[in-house]
Amino acid sequence: MAHLACQLPQNKVRVSFRLADIVHALGGSLVGGEDFQVSRISSLSQASPSDITFLSSAQYAKELQSTKAGVVILSPAHRALARPDQTLIVTDQPYLYYARLTQWWQSQLNAQLNESEPRVHPTAFIHPSAKVDPSARIGPFCVVEREATIGAHSWLKSRVSVGERCVISERVILHSGVVIGADGFGFAKDPQGWVKIEQLGAVRIAQDVEIGANSCVDRGALEDTVIEQGVKLDNLVQIAHNVHIGEHTAMAACVGVAGSAKIGKHCTVGGAAVVLGHLSVADHVHISAASVVTKSISKPGHYTGFFPIDENANWEKNAVTLKQLHRMRERVRALEQALQK
Template sequence: MGTRLAELVERFGGQLAGDPDLEVSGIAPLADAGASHLSFLSNSKLRAQALASRAAALIHSPADEEALAAGFAGARIVTKNPYAYFARVAQYFFSLTEVRPAPGIHPNAVVAAGAQVDPSAHVGPFVTIEEGARIGAGVVIGAGCFIGRDAVIGEDTRLFPNVTFHAQCVIGKRGVLHSGAVIGTDGFGFANEGGVYIKIPQTGRVVMGDDVDIGANTTVDRGALADTVIGNGVKLDNLIQIAHNVEIGDHTAMAGCVGVAGSTKIGKHCMFGGAAMINGHIEIVDNVYVTAATMVPNSIREAGQYTGFFPVAPNKEWERAAVLVRNLEKMRDKMRELEKQVKALTETK
């Protein structure tokens, strides 16, 4: 069954140009869209591809209105942020066909007598839920998950199969934890005495807000004494390490393989490219963008984009650059000596 364009505009806004009764059955990329699809243009560099698209309708920005109005035969929805509009429409179409697991506890699950599981929640096979845990309304817990004692999982949060959610940890509403995620592992805390490491008990929690999305095989360590805190709307990709007592502000996003060392405080609306490495015990303000593979050794106190690596180059060129970098200290000392000599010569004239 299709959805009328007028219904989509009524639900999500935007300005419709074309037949309001035209029905679309789904959303597809520009090159693949057919006569029953809605597509989108979020990058004007692809304007020629949009003009050639066979989609029934396009979502695009006002910047592309003139060109598409003249050259695209289908209907159009004009909006300030076509990519965000696409995301909402895609969610809507997905919801029409999504099959949610039925409420109830699978016979193979092990649920402690003192745990509280809302009747509308789904608990899959081979799940373990320990004493004192609280599972909210509409929660979906996939097969093989572990929920520790006194843990709290908020309404409509989904745990995909084989998530480990340790004791006393908390996640808010509408969260997503992908397979292999581990929340609340011990932080890497040890005291050194004469070359021997003494473990420091990690007694804090992991506390996560609403609308948090944690990728596959990502780990978030519990705090040593205070809590590790993940704000509302934070998005963490796959294979990320968040160490103990880290604080991440609302709506910050990190791509795969980022590592954040302990006790670092990160602001709101930050973005971290893949494999960025963030030192411990530093602070990063709001609205900072750290590019991929960048090492951040010190605090960042001003919003903006930061990069800390050499772009790829032919190996011989890279080797020459590495030699120069290693000799910078000697070159600096020679420059200082030359400056002194020039100054002395100038002063004798």
């Protein structure tokens, strides 16, 4: 009776679009049948005959030869790699075309499905003093607190909290469980314990930011926490109080950025990396997954720091030695001096 998830029914959306309509909307040169009905976007290897797919790099040329896809999006440079009878959309940036195609596809589906859905779900709680643009979408059980602002075309999925006085700009997407504007972690030490420093700032999030499920952006202590336009944060990301994240920086899941850190523009931060507090990271810096930024980084580049994984028995031997590494360096120095004599 047990069944595998891969055998569970896929709740596929049944749709199809005319190929000429896609090209009309998104551009590119169509090679082949404009009346072709596309029923799904797929990968080269998984595509069925009614699917559209894309070739983003020559390294998949082999899959291009064997794909069953009805239509392939590719660049002029790769056109010769396709089978002669293959229906094609030829465009300079196939991966970007694919991204835009997913957006067009989704908007077509939404137009069919969402017309009757209310923009503000009846279960959401919006404080009377909050300002929500009429074009914003607010999902079930969202909370928009006192004097918060939600800009045009922004979308709070289910169960999002936006704290008081926080400002969400236009076209921002906040996924389920996101918390914007919880108190920053601020306490003063006292012999009796920790004394709370009330967090009097707020959070400001600029246009076209997207924040993943269950991520948190804390309000500032005195000034605001600021996320600039086009920033993309994955799930379970922690942004502490008074952090500033520059435009178009992207952070993968489980990243933590500590208080008052200032991250530049166009940076990328790999999953589960950590940036300590009060540091500055320059524009165009790329941090590998699971790395810990402990000093400010002023030079663009690629930075890494994690222990390489190994078979446990090897790791144990190396880890034990590592705890003596400084001593070993001294032994090497002693050997060098002995040899010099």
